[in-house]
Amino acid sequence: MSRPDEIRKEILLQLYGCRPLTRAADRIHRDAKKEGYDYSLFEIKQELTFLSDEGLLIRITEPGTTAAVYRIHANGVRHYEEKYG
């Protein structure tokens, strides 16, 4: 599995696990680090953008801020289960 693929899997796992709640990039990065992964926040954000563009995640801007949070889309749920489940 390539590094971007590993990062995408980790992102999808975290958002799949907490669905339908939302999470921010820094939180996803923090928890990936806790699991022993050395992904940078920049890499996490890159793959979040990729997965959103693919229609697997939904990007939401928190009200009153410019901060972005992400939630897994139904397509993302199916994709996670088929690819990694």
Added chain:
Amino acid sequence: MSNRRKGKIASLTFELRTKVNTMLRDGVKYSAVIKFLEKNDVFGLNEQNITNWHQGGYQEWLKEQERLADMQAKREFAFEIVRSNEGSKLHEANLHLAASQLYEVLTDFDLQDLKDLLKDEPENYAAIINSLAKLSKGHLDLRKYQDAVAKAQVELQKLRDPKQKLSDTDRLAIVEKVDEILGIK
């Protein structure tokens, strides 16, 4: 999109693969797993295939299931807190927002340790949960909410040591601090 495992078990459908993993977790014999798959029109597997999967893909699945179970518990706990405290009065979007915020607080804790610590002191559990849940009451002020959660998290850090006993002073201080932050008292 990804280069996932390519073995015979890895190539099964999600449903069958999950069933195989569940059987392995339950200690079912490899021969029984093979028979199950044959009943589902999957042929050509031998015990070496099952062994290879057990040592590889199954271990990854097991680790992920543990993480997912932990996430699910914290997610449900966050929703329980919000819903049981006037959550029905909230717009769905605010309910999710509140639960998401609480979920982030809970990810710092071993949830079972926290529940075990408080189970013998239900009055304190209710007080702390009510304080956290009041964060989502009525007109949700997001900045005040985030600040209160962060400050409450600092107070709750004391509970991370499961061996630590809360004194009456500690318990009262935590509840009063959160209520003070929220402007309740």
